[in-house]
Amino acid sequence: MIQVNNLKKSFGKVKAVDGVSFNADDGKITGLLGPNGAGKSTTLRMLYTAFRPDSGSATIDQFDIVKHSVSVRASIGVLTHGAGVYERLTARENIAYFGELHGLRGKALQARVDELADLLDMQEFIERRAKGFSQGQKTKVALARALVHNPRNVLLDEPTNGLDVMATRGLRQVIQRLKQEGHCVLFSSHVMQEVAALCDEIVIISGGKVSASGSPDQIRTATGESNLEDAFVKAIGSEEGLV
Ligand SMILES: Nc1ncnc2c1ncn2[C@@H]1O[C@H](COP(=O)(O)OP(=O)(O)OP(=O)(O)O)[C@@H](O)[C@H]1O
Numbered sequence: 001m002i003q004v005n006n007l008k009k010s011f012g013k014v015k016a017v018d019g020v021s022f023n024a025d026d027g028k029i030t031g032l033l034g035p036n037g038a039g040k041s042t043t044l045r046m047l048y049t050a051f052r053p054d055s056g057s058a059t060i061d062q063f064d065i066v067k068h069s070v071s072v073r074a075s076i077g078v079l080t081h082g083a084g085v086y087e088r089l090t091a092r093e094n095i096a097y098f099g100e101l102h103g104l105r106g107k108a109l110q111a112r113v114d115e116l117a118d119l120l121d122m123q124e125f126i127e128r129r130a131k132g133f134s135q136g137q138k139t140k141v142a143l144a145r146a147l148v149h150n151p152r153n154v155l156l157d158e159p160t161n162g163l164d165v166m167a168t169r170g171l172r173q174v175i176q177r178l179k180q181e182g183h184c185v186l187f188s189s190h191v192m193q194e195v196a197a198l199c200d201e202i203v204i205i206s207g208g209k210v211s212a213s214g215s216p217d218q219i220r221t222a223t224g225e226s227n228l229e230d231a232f233v234k235a236i237g238s239e240e241g242l243v
Contacts, residue, residue: 001023001024001025001026001060001061001062001153001184002023002024002030002047002058002059002060002153002184002186003023003058003059004020004021004022004023004024004043004047004056004058005021005056005057005058006019006020006021006055006056006057007019007020007021007043007046007053007055007056007057007058008020008053008054008055008056009042009046009051009053009054010054015207015208016039016042016208017039017042017043017046017053017208018039018207018208018209019056019208019209019210020039020043020056020203020205020208020209020210021056021210022201022203022210022213024184024185024186024201025184025201026152026182026183026184027179027180027182027183027184028179028184028185028200028201029175029176029179029185029187029198029199029200029201030184030185030186030187030199030200030201030202030203031186031187031188031189031194031195031198031199031201031202031203032044032186032187032188032189032203032205033188033189033190033192033195033202033203033204033205033232034188034190034204034205034206034236035190035206035236036190038190038205038206038207038208038236039205039207039208039209040157040188040189040190040205041081041157041158041188043188043205044078044155044157044186044188046058046065047060047065047072047076047155047186048072048073048076048078048080048155049065049069049072049073050080052066053065053066060072060075060076060153061075061152061153063075074102075151075152075153076151076152076153076154076155077146077147077148077149077151077153077154077155078146078154078155078156078157079139079142079143079146079155079156079157079159080142080157081157081158081161082161083138083139083142083145084138084142085130085133085138085141085142085145086130087129087130087131087132088129088130088131089129089130090126090127090128090129090130091117091122091125091126091127091128091130091133091137091140091141091144092113092117092126092127094130094141094145095113095116095141095144095145095148096109096110096113096148098145098148098149099112099113099148099149102148102149103149104148104149109148112148112150113126113144113148116144116147116148117144119170119173119174119177120140120143120144120167120170120171120174121140121166121167121170122137122140122141122144125137134162135161135162136162136163136164136167138162139159139161139162139163139167140163140167143156143159143171143174147174147178151183152183152184153183153184153185153186154175154178154183154184154185154186154187155186155187156175156185156186156187156188157187157188158187158188158189158190159171159175159187159189160189160191160194172197172198175187175198176198179200192228192229192232196216196228199216200215201213201214201215202214202215202216202219204219204232204235204236206235206236206237211235211236211237212231212235216228219231219232219235223235
């Protein structure tokens with residue numbers, strides 16, 4: 001479970017995140033939705049302890065992201081924005097390496113890699129070196145790496161970037177399965193349809209602030225729009241993010 005309370009982060013004069021608060025519960029999919037530059041990645045980066053907030057606080061499974069950063073890192077799996085993979089290693093080695101960092105070994109580790117390869121449809125390239133992988137193949141490796149230790153909380157920054165239709169469907173199934181298993185899933189996207197198709201809760205971010213949040217129904221009611229697309233446009237004040 002993730003609880004975020006009035007987080008702020010500036011870069012010079014740019015207020016990237018300007019007082020963001022929300023909760024992301026276990027067994028639910030929460031989407032951070034907003035246009036380019038809204039502050040989604042910066043929010044996620046603070047949650048996965050890459051950036052220290054200027055002020056405000058957040059906890060993941062009751063662990064404070066600043067005071068208990070080691071425990072936070074152990075309880076999350078992260079797909080970072082434009083995640084890189086080690087090009088000299090095969091897909092399997094990339095995933096197994098992260099598994100080892102999380103204490104997995106031997107047959108249990110290889111079985112977990114095989115399970116993820118099945119889930120994400122990676123059999124065709126699992127034994128290939130990552131050099132030359134397509135963006136979608138890299139994303140799948142990075143996603144499998146994020147999930148290898150079966151983390152309770154899963155943070156995904158623009159996970160469908162570079163994925164084709166089939167891979168996007170596969171990713172949605174993975175996310176739904178994580179939800180059914182009781183994980184807390186938080187992902188960012190600038191595509192409203194993607195968030196609407198998957199999320200129980202939506203946090204709309206614009207200019208570093210939360211402009212609306214709640215279930216799709218609650219957001220429709222709060223904005224006075226019957227259609228989620230219109231509600232989103234109203235909340236962020238532009239048509240960015242609609243496809
Ligand atoms: N390391 C940094 N140094 C300077 N400015 C930054 C840095 N990281 C983010 N910013 C700025 O903070 C603002 C929010 O950026 P952020 O990456 O959080 O947005 P985003 O919602 O994830 O956007 P996108 O959908 O384009 O990835 C932007 O104006 C961005 O230029």
